[in-house]
Structure formats: C-alpha cells, structure tokens
Amino acid sequence: MEGFNFNFWLVIGLMVAFFAFRAWRNETRGKKKASGSLVVPPGVHHVQIDYMDQRGKMTTREITAHRHRGGKVYAYCHLRHGERTFLVENIIGPVTDMETGELLDAEAWAESL
Known part of the structure; x- marks a missing residue:
C-alpha cells in the first residue's frame, strides 16, 4: 500500500493513548484515597x-x-x-506496604521518606 506507513501510525496511536491515560490519571488522582487518611506511618520503605x-x-x-x-x-x-530512580508521577494507583498489605497514597508515601 503506497503512502501508508504502519509503524508511523502505530507510534502515533501509542502516543495518543499514553497522553490520554496520563490526562485521565492526573484528573482522577486525589479523588480516591488509598487509605483512610494521607498519614503514612514512618519507616515504610519496602513496597510494591x-x-x-x-x-x-x-x-x-x-x-x-x-x-x-x-x-x-x-x-x-x-x-x-539494582538501584533505580522512579518518578512519583509515574506510579500508578496506590502503593502496597509489603509488610502489612496496607494500600498507601503514592504521593503521601513518597513525601514520608
């Protein structure tokens, strides 16, 4: 098919989906709280x-x-x-405390470190 570049349109579609997801996530962030409050116990470091x-x-x-x-x-x-760096804005949904199973708000958890 002349003029049709599948890879180009695939990349465009993936980019549109990615930015739509980020916009949706930013819009819904903070509406649902993972735990009853945003107070995170000190020392929660081992998480999923x-x-x-x-x-x-x-x-x-x-x-x-x-x-x-x-x-x-x-x-x-x-x-x-190995050691890695994670952007807080790219953490999707709640953070799970591996010791207790408690779900924590990602931003509040990061701030507690």
Missing part, C-alpha cells in the same frame, strides 16, 4: 508499586526505597536487582 516507564510500559515493581527528592524516589528494585 505499579509503574509506567517513559515508553509507556507498565510493570509491577517490588522496591526498597531510600529517599525522595524532587518528585523522584530512589530505591533498590527487586525485579531488576
């Missing part, structure tokens, strides 16, 4: 997160967080067996 990378790929990660600075969480990723 759902994370979307820069290419739009979603993965579930088990991490041990060290610190939070500038919208980034610095942590050991048990999936990749």
